[in-house]
Amino acid sequence: MKFFSFQIPILLACILLPMLVMSQTTVVIPNTEVPFLNLTPDSRSGAMGEAGVAISPDVNANYWNPSKLAFLTNDNDVSLSYSPWLRSLVPDISLSYLSYAHKIDDRNSIGASLRYFNYGSVALTDASANSLGTYTPSEFQINGSFARKFGDELSLGLTAGFIHSSFTSSAGSTGQTGSPGNAVSAGVSLFYTKQTQEFGDDAIFSFGTNISNIGSKISYSADGTKYFLPTNLKIGVANTWNLDDYNQVTLTVDFNKLLTPTPPVRDGSGNIISGKDDNISVPSGIFSSFSDAPGGFSSELHEITISPGFEYWYNQLFAIRAGYFYENANNPDNPYKGGSHYLTLGAGFKYNDYNFDFSYIAASQQSSPLANTIRFTLIANFGGESNQHKK
DSSP: OOTHHHHHHHHHHHHHHHHHBOSSSOOOOOSBOOGGGGSOOOHHHHHTTSOOSSSOOOTTHHHHOGGGGGGOOEEEEEEEEEEEOSTTTOTTOEEEEEEEEEEOSSSEEEEEEEEEEEOOOEEEEOTTOOEEEEEOOEEEEEEEEEEEEETTTEEEEEEEEEEEEEOOOOSSOTTOOOOOEEEEEEEEEEEEEEEEEETTEEEEEEEEEEEEEEEOOEEOSTTOOEEBOOOEEEEEEEEEEEOSSSEEEEEEEEEEEEOSOOOOEEOTTSOEEESOOOOOOHHHHHHHTTTOOTTOHHHHHHTOEEEEEEEEEETTTEEEEEEEEEOOSOOTTSGGGBOOEEEEEEEEEEETTEEEEEEEEEOOTTTOTTTTOEEEEEEEEEEEOSOSSOO
């Protein structure tokens, strides 16, 4: 038997733990897989507390809120983001994200994106500790989106995607079990934006919501065990003030909740003593996610993360950003969905049709494996107006 089967849960824990459990409570892993789908891919939102569903549109709306693509001002936008992940724990894990958008006409836009998560090299050995070489498990998602304006202030978006998750190797097939997991996904999104006057200044108010990763369950094993995708609900608002011809300030906040069943509390015999059975269909799991927490309604509220963010632009050439990511740490009923909190910082530079952004997670190395995480993003705009942040 290969020790590879023991190494994969460790790799999965490297991703699940930072996102779901940074408190010092008992860890219970939820019945979901491919959590990389909900990792922030780009530097702009990464610097704003991981908020992005309602901020001004850019090509990375493919992830945050595809309906915003209808409000892009360029004919073609492309973005490439890269983030070394958990470098304080593992040296070669990374997330890469490629995003593209094309404006068909004044009302319609399409987008496409590729998300690739590399888990690094894993040494394979047999039961006698003989080397079977190395293997690099990875996951990716390919998405396509369509967005359409309805009037001058509202847009809707639809997304479809394919997910592939590979945690098996062909090296030394003896004892190898399992197979790569595949799934299809969909999403729906909405964006509303209105130009107004506030405190004597020109302002823009925006509201956005996105339900992503609605899809089939995913399975890796021959016994047919299936896991939920991390279906996710984001709701956010943003307000931008154009203070004068040179200075622009944006404040935003996102609220986020997983639309997956909360595992019940069971006794030693497996009988449910609190909560609801999580062995249900995908549609049932989405609807029950609002009322199935063992601790009741207050526990459901604890499952909501909050991401306030700030952005300042000078002359649309230089930006500074800050934010905070907060997940409730006092959630004894659902300890795996609480405890993560950290400050984020970043900056952006614009030169002609190119933007360069980077972000930094300013967390304590003693309390968070995400400490010192850096993201880099390069955006290129082709055709139409080159200023993607002004309306």
